[in-house]
Amino acid sequence: MTVAGVSADRPQHRGDCPVSVLVVEDDVAITTQLVRGLNLAGYETSSVATGGDALSWPASDVVLLDLGLPDIDGVEVCRQLRARSDGAIIVITARGEETDRVLALDQGADDYIIKPFGLAELLARIRAVLRRSRPQDTELLRHGDLVVDLRTGKVTVAGREVSLTPSLGRTLVRPDEGPRRARRVTAQEARPA
Numbered sequence: 001m002t003v004a005g006v007s008a009d010r011p012q013h014r015g016d017c018p019v020s021v022l023v024v025e026d027d028v029a030i031t032t033q034l035v036r037g038l039n040l041a042g043y044e045t046s047s048v049a050t051g052g053d054a055l056s057w058p059a060s061d062v063v064l065l066d067l068g069l070p071d072i073d074g075v076e077v078c079r080q081l082r083a084r085s086d087g088a089i090i091v092i093t094a095r096g097e098e099t100d101r102v103l104a105l106d107q108g109a110d111d112y113i114i115k116p117f118g119l120a121e122l123l124a125r126i127r128a129v130l131r132r133s134r135p136q137d138t139e140l141l142r143h144g145d146l147v148v149d150l151r152t153g154k155v156t157v158a159g160r161e162v163s164l165t166p167s168l169g170r171t172l173v174r175p176d177e178g179p180r181r182a183r184r185v186t187a188q189e190a191r192p193a
């Protein structure tokens, strides 16, 4: 991976939240370069070296997932990540691993990139999957752990989708009252979907 042509950038945000990127890669040299480049580009970057650690990590906006991991098959890691998060997944593969790329895409990966790759291309792919994954990000209403999607009505608390009573739904979204405001949802009002 090269860092040519990439300069320091402002922190990357979606709404008022920094964009989090998780690098899942067991090659220390590649991880070091990726984390440095992504931090330089303004992303809030973390890294883990195993599939097990990736699956126990809090949900991230973008996961860069190397398919060749020491503990769990990368395609299986991809499937489990997708099952619990709608964050973007970009798989990293070696040239010639077409079958794995196809399997990963079928299991929910949003894109792939083939080693060796340049940072500029990776950053472009990240921007592209972020645009595709949540194109109407400005319609997300946040208050602490509570996120309301004003387009779909989907509500999550700390990343978990909840269903609301009709009256609470009307309370949360009141477009006729000027600036949209959110209030805290109590345990009684929110229950797992």
Ligand code: CA
Binding pocket: 025, 026, 027, 066, 067, 068, 069
């Ligand atoms: Ca690897």
